Amino acid sequence: xxxxxxxxxxxxxxxxxxxxxxxxxxxxxxxxxxxxxxxxxxxxxxxxxxxxxxxxxxxxxxxxxxxxxxxxxxxxxxxxxxxxxxxxxxxxxxxxxxxxxxxxxxxxxxxxxxxxxxxxxxxxxxxxxxxxxxxxxxxxxxxxxxxxxxxxxxxxxxxxxxxxxxxxxxxxxxxxxxxxxxxxxxxxxxxxxxxxxxxxxxxxxxxxxxxxxxxxxxxxxxxxxxxxxxxxxxxxxxxxxxxxxxxxxxxxxxxxxxxxxxxxxxxxxxxxxxxxxxxxxxxxxxxxxxxxxxxxxxxxxxxxxxxxxxxxxxxxxxxxxxxxxxxxxxxxxxxxxxxxxxxxx
Amino acid sequence: xxxxxxxxxxxxxxxxxxxxxxxxxxxxxxxxxxxxxxxxxxxxxxxxxxxxxxxxxxxxxxxxxxxxxxxxxxxxxxxxxxxxxxxxxxxxxxxxxxxxxxxxxxxxxxxxxxxxxxxxxxxxxxxxxxxxxxxxxxxxxxxxxxxxxxxxxxxxxxxxxxxxxxxxxxxxxxxxxxxxxxxxxxxxxxxxxxxxxxxxxxxxxxxxxxxxxxxxxxxxxxxxxxxxxxxxxxxxxxxxxxxxxxxxxxxxxxxxxxxxxxxxxxxxxxxxxxxxxxxxxxxxxxxxxxxxxxxxxxxxxxxxxxxxxxxxxxxxxxxxxxxxxxxxxxxxxxxxxxxxxxxxxxxxxxxxxxxxxxxxxxxxxxxxxxxxxxxxxxxxxxxxxxxxxxxxxxxxxxxxxxxxxxxxxxxxxxxxxxxxxxxxxxxxxxxxxxxxxxxxxxxxxxxxxxxxxxxxxxxxxxxxxxxxxxx
Numbered sequence: 001x002x003x004x005x006x007x008x009x010x011x012x013x014x015x016x017x018x019x020x021x022x023x024x025x026x027x028x029x030x031x032x033x034x035x036x037x038x039x040x041x042x043x044x045x046x047x048x049x050x051x052x053x054x055x056x057x058x059x060x061x062x063x064x065x066x067x068x069x070x071x072x073x074x075x076x077x078x079x080x081x082x083x084x085x086x087x088x089x090x091x092x093x094x095x096x097x098x099x100x101x102x103x104x105x106x107x108x109x110x111x112x113x114x115x116x117x118x119x120x121x122x123x124x125x126x127x128x129x130x131x132x133x134x135x136x137x138x139x140x141x142x143x144x145x146x147x148x149x150x151x152x153x154x155x156x157x158x159x160x161x162x163x164x165x166x167x168x169x170x171x172x173x174x175x176x177x178x179x180x181x182x183x184x185x186x187x188x189x190x191x192x193x194x195x196x197x198x199x200x201x202x203x204x205x206x207x208x209x210x211x212x213x214x215x216x217x218x219x220x221x222x223x224x225x226x227x228x229x230x231x232x233x234x235x236x237x238x239x240x241x242x243x244x245x246x247x248x249x250x251x252x253x254x255x256x257x258x259x260x261x262x263x264x265x266x267x268x269x270x271x272x273x274x275x276x277x278x279x280x281x282x283x284x285x286x287x288x289x290x291x292x293x294x295x296x297x298x299x300x301x302x303x304x305x306x307x308x309x310x311x312x313x314x315x316x317x318x319x320x321x322x323x324x325x326x327x328x329x330x331x332x333x334x335x336x337x338x339x340x341x342x343x344x345x
Numbered sequence: 346x347x348x349x350x351x352x353x354x355x356x357x358x359x360x361x362x363x364x365x366x367x368x369x370x371x372x373x374x375x376x377x378x379x380x381x382x383x384x385x386x387x388x389x390x391x392x393x394x395x396x397x398x399x400x401x402x403x404x405x406x407x408x409x410x411x412x413x414x415x416x417x418x419x420x421x422x423x424x425x426x427x428x429x430x431x432x433x434x435x436x437x438x439x440x441x442x443x444x445x446x447x448x449x450x451x452x453x454x455x456x457x458x459x460x461x462x463x464x465x466x467x468x469x470x471x472x473x474x475x476x477x478x479x480x481x482x483x484x485x486x487x488x489x490x491x492x493x494x495x496x497x498x499x500x501x502x503x504x505x506x507x508x509x510x511x512x513x514x515x516x517x518x519x520x521x522x523x524x525x526x527x528x529x530x531x532x533x534x535x536x537x538x539x540x541x542x543x544x545x546x547x548x549x550x551x552x553x554x555x556x557x558x559x560x561x562x563x564x565x566x567x568x569x570x571x572x573x574x575x576x577x578x579x580x581x582x583x584x585x586x587x588x589x590x591x592x593x594x595x596x597x598x599x600x601x602x603x604x605x606x607x608x609x610x611x612x613x614x615x616x617x618x619x620x621x622x623x624x625x626x627x628x629x630x631x632x633x634x635x636x637x638x639x640x641x642x643x644x645x646x647x648x649x650x651x652x653x654x655x656x657x658x659x660x661x662x663x664x665x666x667x668x669x670x671x672x673x674x675x676x677x678x679x680x681x682x683x684x685x686x687x688x689x690x691x692x693x694x695x696x697x698x699x700x701x702x703x704x705x706x707x708x709x710x711x712x713x714x715x716x717x718x719x720x721x722x723x724x725x726x727x728x729x730x731x732x733x734x735x736x737x738x739x740x741x742x743x744x745x746x747x748x749x750x751x752x753x754x755x756x757x758x759x760x761x762x763x764x765x766x767x768x769x770x771x772x773x774x775x776x777x778x779x780x781x782x783x784x785x786x787x788x789x790x791x792x793x794x795x796x797x798x799x800x801x802x803x804x805x806x807x808x809x810x811x812x813x814x815x816x
Contacts, residue, residue, distance in 0.1 A: 008732040015739040019769065022746045023762065030759040081389065118385035125390040181532045184400040208534075298463055339459035
């Protein structure tokens, strides 16, 4: 019992020391954090007008804006984030990039060589965000031996921005390992010339890459992309066809209605749904709507009725369907959207 | 004879306590390494490409509300102010008897719309659907009272998007919470089908138009101990279990689910207490039955602020119900326990929830009983108890400090020495006041379950109650 008792005493003493050490640690960290916040706030209050003039009015840089310690450096980063996020003006973004290229490069270069992976990643985020092309050699060096998948992907994003001419080669090397989500992010940020290159080599993309590319096309569709999507409708793969129809419906550009119309009779309801979505945006003959609204699938009927209810002509068609259709489901779907938005109680 | 009983009882209790302590210590270490790995990543900058590129999936936020007049407007404002690409907000008025509906309809200029709802999960009758004329992504369902689960099911039926986010009517989400929670979900390419966020106690915090100020130090011991409990539960328990896909509870106060999976398991169960745990267990069951590689995770960053009960009577009811919920779900799925067909869920997770979480109060009660007995029998036991108590006292302090250390990683800040001192003292003393109360309340839960009482009655909200489960 004495031995157990002594053991307990020992545990209690060690534990008490642990608690005291934590108190000291927390005390120091709390003080440091508070000081840091105060200094950041003071710097921002002192220089916010100067930064506004510099970034928005394109005034010359004032030396008062330079930082004297790491907290003031953090304050500058906060200011730059804020302007990057809240302004879409290209001049402001260029000014931020110019400032970052001339004054932040050295610090970021050191950080990119840090042993702490989080410091490297955070710096890569900044290089991408502030468009620091002055670090392109360092980025290329890192790309030769990326230390993690996250780092590798972030480097690709940076390539798309500051080294577009080298992007595709690097992209090709890793594309089989990328997820659909990563593909989407990349495709959404690549410049037009890379976009065309990806489009030309669509067949060589992995399945996830192909799906992602089609999805991204729909977000900002132009005529060339719309034409390409129409070609993809000949694909043997159902998923490719559905996604292409979806992208066309989102983009709202239909260059050849005849290519789309046969999908009204598709055995795959998702394809019929996408056609309904397309003709919610692009006007078609009344017969098309009548056929779609009598579809066996709830989603298809619902979609086409909703689309029709948004336009004056469409509402006329819905009223006509309500009066004359023998299909009760079609009548219900028409009624639902005709009444929507109106006070019925 | 008495000596033998006391020795055996002491041995059983000590072994149990040691297993629990080792288990929690292991969880603390796992959570430490998990959170440490991501410490220092600049989330604000990290999510920017996702925000710009609009690649995140749209979310339907479903908010069940029953007599939430006091907090519903703030809650809706906070949802409208969320930083996310595409959301719709569906408030489900579950037959409130106060002015919840009038307030919301007036504030957000909602009008009745004729909405044919595709009923994929059964729910009580929907009387009317409203849509805001100011915020067209805000819907309001007026329905017959059917309980929280029923309200959620009605909202899921109306939802138009592939992901469902369930939030309680008086909770406030952090502005970036959806981005943080959806980033790993989107990046997983469908592997993650459900995720829970971290819940924090918001009592004594200033909330205006959905925005909130950082928590101050809590003055009431009852609130403070709950603050500590939440931090310990969300940042240690759930994060560590989540690492191995062993999580059986994600809080109903803030969670995200893939809509189709929820429909496939029949939605929230309306016939039992603890619908949030039940849904997760049902999902795990379906995952195993389908033999697919899917995950349910808990994420430390996304924060949902909620009010904790500030009266013992409300807290008692909450804890009793949580325990009833836990037991009901464990009992309903008892065929999964130690069943290799269900993999780690059957062989590790369920035994853990049975042994540590569900049976905990019984063993702990035996411990208290043992302490009382030893007062009457001999010096040896008394010394043993004194040592054991001292050990638990210190252990409580260390465990709380560990949790606060993890907390400092997630909020990127540190509590003041004064606040830390208060927290450590409170957690060291909890063994004398809060723990026994909790044991009693949870035993009540066991009793109610054995009696077969699994009714919620009406969804009841007294002040701020029944928020996120810290257990």
